[in-house]
Amino acid sequence: MEPDFSRLTEFLGDDFDGYLISADGSDSNQLYLSGFDAPDPYVTLFTPDETALLVSALEYGRAKKESRADTVSRLADYDYRQKYTEYGPTVGKAKAIAEFLADHGVETLATPADFPLGLADSLRDEGVAVDAETDDVLTKIRAVKSDEEVEHIHAAQKANEASMQAAEDLIRAADVADDGTLHYEGEPLTSERVKEEIEITLLRHGCALDETIVACGADAADPHDRGSGPLSADEAIIVDIFPRDKETKYNGDMTRTFVKGEPTEAVREWFDLTEEAFHAALDAIEPGATGEDVHDAVCDVYEAAGENTLRANPTAETGFIHSTGHGVGLDVHELPSVSQAGEELEPGHVITIEPGLYDPEIGGVRIEDLVVVTEDGYENLTDYPVELVVE
CATH class of the missing domain: 3.90.230.10 (Creatinase/methionine aminopeptidase superfamily)
Incomplete structure (x- = not known):
């Protein structure tokens, strides 16, 4: 199944470079956007040009086979373990995601209203503009x-x-x-x-x-x-x-x-x-x-x-x-x-x-x-x- 995300592209318009979800596969918006189900949180980035995943090494092979993403990257590609050790889980993850976003040309993000606050604040500290949308855009598409x-x-x-x-x-x-x-x-x-x-x-x-x-x-x-x-x-x-x-x-x-x-x-x-x-x-x-x-x-x-x-x-x-x-x-x-x-x-x-x-x-x-x-x-x-x- 290939959902029609034209309404999400229209929502992003000129205001946002991409839409980001950080959640596990029990989150229905995450499952719908990525086409991938995993028990631990992973990141899905949607832009008008592509859908990209950032996952743990454990899920990398399966995500490449099962997801509808155009590209799949590993946290290890962005030295997450070192960042985790030096900065802790939230800031370390934000630094890895910020580099992932930069690789995809994304500086401004829309997220679901329930996006993790600590992660959003840490991404802002890395220079990424993050705004939580309250239009329920994905749930309306899913409806x-x-x-x-x-x-x-x-x-x-x-x-x-x-x-x-x-x-x-x-x-x-x-x-x-x-x-x-x-x-x-x-x-x-x-x-x-x-x-x-x-x-x-x-x-x-x-x-x-x-x-x-x-x-x-x-x-x-x-x-x-x-x-x-x-x-x-x-x-x-x-x-x-x-x-x-x-x-x-x-x-x-x-x-x-x-x-x-x-x-x-x-x-x-x-x-x-x-x-x-x-x-x-x-x-x-x-x-x-x-x-x-x-x-x-x-x-x-x-x-x-x-x-x-x-x-x-x-x-x-x-x-x-x-x-x-x-x-x-x-x-x-x-x-x-x-x-x-x-x-x-x-x-x-x-x-x-x-x-x-x-x-x-x-x-x-x-x-x-x-x-x-x-x-x-x-x-x-x-x-x-x-x-x-x-x-």
């Missing part, structure tokens, strides 16, 4: 996905569907104990046990995650409560899975709400209302619409039914208390925002649609699919039924 990136995300979502099926099957197979908790193979069925099944399934499909949400009852009333302990019958169980493909590094994201047994009247009403809001959001997606437009469509449905929203009440603690969605790519949360601050949607934006309602006295309900904005609307990258009761 518009190529067809190849959409396929990567779609593949992660297919793995996600398999893990959601594994979770649902486990809940379906559970028995209801006398105390109302769910049991599976003679043991209490816990949030932790369902998460384990999700993680094992994802690993078999080449994906992994650091954590997921399996939250039941009052736990589900907090949108980001991961959930813990025994699951119960007749209560809503929110399952929210957001895996990352281990090879491509692209993410998926999906949420379903299940009830084993008989949902309360309130949960049933909330589920039907949330499904209506979900479809209203999908109907609002088209190029030129904004994330705010899509969010408003959800709020309109909820508010018409008398439910709280943050749009109507910014201090609400129950009801619809989060945004409608977010971008997904190399990060599971990235641009564009589908919220009151949501910007214009473009073809290639991959976004979640995830309305929900929450109250500790009732529990929580959320439905989430992952879609890509197209020239004439959207394509849903999720193929999984939306059904409340697990029988």
Whole structure:
């Protein structure tokens, strides 16, 4: 994949000679700009003429083979070990980078807003002009996905569907104990046990995650409560899975709400209302619409039914208390925002649609699919039924 960095070149204009990132491969902007993943920090320099890497000797051979850089240099080429011994890690590294920049004709730099402050100050001491940009230029470029990136995300979502099926099957197979908790193979069925099944399934499909949400009852009333302990019958169980493909590094994201047994009247009403809001959001997606437009469509449905929203009440603690969605790519949360601050949607934006309602006295309900904005609307990258009761 060769990203189009013309917007980055345009951003640099006459103000900057280059754009510099110093981070490891877990930084998505670093990974995207360099095309290289390494566990230790390395330097990527972008100029309108080339992309150049400065890496440790350990990563030099692999960077030459795997990165999309035009040139790869070693810290050793700039006597980094001697500079480290004489000046310490930060100043020594800055001196090596300054020489690297000089070799590429760079005197003025733009960096991400989170560029290391100590390194920036030390580069300035070496005569390099460094300005942290706050336009999120790379994250905005990353937000518009190529067809190849959409396929990567779609593949992660297919793995996600398999893990959601594994979770649902486990809940379906559970028995209801006398105390109302769910049991599976003679043991209490816990949030932790369902998460384990999700993680094992994802690993078999080449994906992994650091954590997921399996939250039941009052736990589900907090949108980001991961959930813990025994699951119960007749209560809503929110399952929210957001895996990352281990090879491509692209993410998926999906949420379903299940009830084993008989949902309360309130949960049933909330589920039907949330499904209506979900479809209203999908109907609002088209190029030129904004994330705010899509969010408003959800709020309109909820508010018409008398439910709280943050749009109507910014201090609400129950009801619809989060945004409608977010971008997904190399990060599971990235641009564009589908919220009151949501910007214009473009073809290639991959976004979640995830309305929900929450109250500790009732529990929580959320439905989430992952879609890509197209020239004439959207394509849903999720193929999984939306059904409340697990029988």
